[in-house]
Amino acid sequence: NKSLRKNGIIPINMYGLGDSISLQVNEDILYKTLKEVGYTTPLKISIGGKEETYTLVRNISIHPVTDKVIHVDFLRVDLDKPIEAQVPILLINQEDAPGIRGGAGVVTQGVYEVTVLAKPLEIPSELTADCSVLEDLEMYLYSKDLDLPEGAELISDEDAQIAWIQPPRVQVTEEEMAATTEGLEEAEEGDEESQDGDASEENTEEDTST
Missing domain, CATH: 2.40.240.10 (Ribosomal Protein L25; Chain P)
Structure with a gap:
């Protein structure tokens, strides 16, 4: 070879x-x-x-x-007999999804292909998923929402989540990180001072009782 x-x-x-x-x-x-x-x-x-x-x-x-x-x-293959085939999924109209407006999130794809049953000449080359229906973070596109051509049957899990809107990750800036660190240090110093004060009071009480 x-x-x-x-x-x-x-x-x-x-x-x-x-x-x-x-x-x-x-x-x-x-x-x-x-x-x-x-x-x-x-x-x-x-x-x-x-x-x-x-x-x-x-x-x-x-x-x-x-x-x-x-x-x-x-x-x-026999052209007259249905056969299972893996068909790729193409997302369309991601930019038209109402749920991404104002930076609310981005369209995310979870399933990239599904299995369909169809005669060889009726197998679609790809299936499109229209993301313009994703209005908010609670909505999903499922396999059952795909528009299959006549003669093709979905074999994959019909409730498989194809696409949804993923909220943006929270990014912490250097200034925010520094402020958080400074706050923690001040809190630790406050705890130490409080502990020192408690210790002094205990010593004073012991001296008085003596």
């Missing part, structure tokens, strides 16, 4: 609906194809220029050092 990759050839595997087949493809062609289809668009693979099979990208192996693709798995 190393020698193949040095020559710009990437090994791939095609499985499902029959025997598993190991194939090889030009690196440049593979990169271009993966960029176009992602994980949700059916890809037609031709073997020897004759047999054509519809597939979906199922796994992409990346080299831990070079970040280059070293292997790809493709799953054969």
Whole structure:
């Protein structure tokens, strides 16, 4: 496999609906194809220029050092049968969310993809979540709020929180920190003086009783 990759050839595997087949493809062609289809668009693979099979990208192996693709798995699919697929979520209209006005917070995304069940040609390339409905810190966008195309069914948890407004973090300035430290020091000095005063009173009482 190393020698193949040095020559710009990437090994791939095609499985499902029959025997598993190991194939090889030009690196440049593979990169271009993966960029176009992602994980949700059916890809037609031709073997020897004759047999054509519809597939979906199922796994992409990346080299831990070079970040280059070293292997790809493709799953054969039947265009007439529904299949589960991971679909990415894209947030839109974040700047129009009423809840962020006046610096009240920022739109935060918690879920980046959901699983849907659909026929291969009906799988959406992405799903959008409209953040303009987030009016305050108490509101959330859930998976069930996503607008799925006809023929697609949500498999993921419908109550998964996709987006919400996160209140800003409280930042303490150097001046505030210095003032807080000074206040603590004064409080400690006051406690010490109070303790010294109590000790003096106790000594005075002892001398008087003697």
